[in-house]
Amino acid sequence: MSFFLTALLTSAALFPQENRSGVPIPAVPDFQRDHAETFGRQIAEFADLYDRGWKDEIWQGKMILFDASGDSVERSTVRYTLENPDKGDKSLVRFMTPAEYKGVAALTHENPAGNDDQWLYLPSNRKVQRISGANKTASFQGTEFTYEDLAAIEVNKYKWRFLEEVELRKGEETIACYKVEGVPQYRDTGYSRLLFWFRQDNFRREQVEYYDRASQLLKVMQSRGWEAVHGRFQRPAIMEMKNVQTKKSTLLEVEKRFLNLSLYKSRRTGKARPNLTEEFFTTRALQSR
């Protein structure tokens, strides 16, 4: 099933679609290629700029956790995100399974300058609790992803350096990429550095390597089944995080995805849907289903 989905979405990505998003693709700037730090930062900044304008996103999918022996469990969530490029994105995650966690919700207001604001709602005790956003290195629900991995990349929080232009092989496909190093400049990171493979034609992140604080390779994230949502925004159908030290891995598989809700029409009314607003990302809304 996953293979079929991947093949289908890959073939879709191979045939460029008309940009229906209303957000033009920015022109590639004149990169300063003779200076590795500047060039690296320019690539990261442009990748960030390239992906702006999606406004809001709803992602429903499952997380499949594998241990070293191949045993696995599934968990499913819905994630709602409000794009806010300068002040930090806001996101709300609702857990659908396991049944024990159904109704549990986590709200995050990202803060580009410091720690995020985070709240947790536990339906069992009817309580919304503010929690410290300092624990970015914690595992997200037992997966190989940490909260740090799932947050948006803030360009200013890294020191960038271009390493080389490489051909990344993915199955039968060879993808021309910029390999760029990002060294986190914030406290409470779990990593000494990250290596990004930015695709040269659309600047999506094909692969990321995470190095632990002892500078040993810890995890590799690969994305596949790319889709240009609205013919514009690149999103993977599957993200796989492999821990090379423990041999454990996690698959994030999308089941439903909506970007920029105002581009969809309601089946009920025939009218365009409004976008999510700030009110959706409040502690009041957290307590709603």
Add this chain to the structure above:
Amino acid sequence: MMPACLLLSLVTLAQDPTELAQEPQDGASEEELWDEGLEDLLGGVPSGELGSLEEGGGLRIASLRGSVGSRYRYFFRDRDTGLNDQQWFFEGDLELDLDINESWSGFVQPRFRLDLYDSELRRFEPFEAYLNWRGESSDLRLGQMVENWGIADTYNPLDVLNRRDFASDFLDPDRLGEMGLRYRMHFPSGEVLGEPTLALYLIPVFRRTEFPTASSRYSLGAGPIPFREQGSITPDGEDQIFGAVRALSTLDTSVFNADFHLLAARGPEPFPTLMPRFKPNFTVDVVPVYYGGTTLGAGLRAVPDEQTLGSFLSEFTFKFEGAYKQLYKFPESPISAPEDYFTYVVGLDRVLDRPFGEKDQLTLTLEYAGENGASDPTSQLRFFRSDGVLRLFWEANNFSRTSLEARWIQDLDTGERIVQVIFESQLRFLHEDLRFWLDYQVFHLEPGEPSLLNFFPNGSSITTGIFLDF
């Protein structure tokens, strides 16, 4: 009860949601994007935010969850006193989220609980059953509701809305739903104050607390003087009304980010005073006498700003919860109300990542609960007059979702202490959602000290339970 019946009957009459789907209108072409499946993901959203369900409407069950299971509790000290030395509960609950139309939704949570060793302990009730209306900048809840106004972990002076059910667990009693309304007004966020909200509560009808049954180890009639719950002296007329105003907001400052609450409440207190009643035939019994209370309180849960106060402090969550209680007697009451007092909790939480393993997490909670202002005999029997609480909560974050919780409550005046350890894990070899837990509690009492616990047999116990979540 009324909202539950109403809502359940509406569920029966609900239309199939697929019938509501319409073909594209307005000349929409096949290339246009339709919101297939989007509505299912957008429950609980204020009116106008998403434009869902606005035409045609139709009630549907938006989500369903629940649990069913059994737990057995064995008291291993002060046995053979003629009271139940064990409890064996069968219990379950069902939670239904209902969408009615763009503005209205509902929630119903019926539950049951019965104790095989106690024929008096039978509960079949709607824990919650209410309707919600959402407007642009306000919302209304109508029906039986349960809310948790607390901030601290073990003791919550601000949590005064719901009565408790002391029958199944005297020291950790479940909440009981209150029938009334809540109206909330939302105000725009500013630079410092975020999500300002003013919430008004009105509970017009007084209902009595559920006491331990006659055979319970915490039975109030276990001593030589009979307890007559039916003789309760309760408020009448306007005295029954409970009203509260809560102001809530987030606070974003350069020193800390916080959530704060302000509370003003007035109405019957949920836990009565027990009064001996002398009868003409020279016998005596004990009856509950309810009185009223005015509560003025505030609470704060704050995370220090990393840039101003450093990363070490920003890993803590600091909390304060305090309430001034002014108690008053109802006209029918034969005794004066207890003295006024101030009760409070201060504390902190700290989360440690991977303390022992690869993905585990340890939450450390330290709290102090204190009380000032009252010295009457009733006050001596209240819990948390000067108590320290230490809680450690470890989550393995493994496939079985194993956790271990340890809590130590120490009365710093009397030396009394309660230590509790809870182990919980999924029995994955049987079912992904089959939950097992083991709860071990040890009570160390000081018989010479004034303490409510000294009126009962020692509550030290071991409990094991198994529940299926769905």
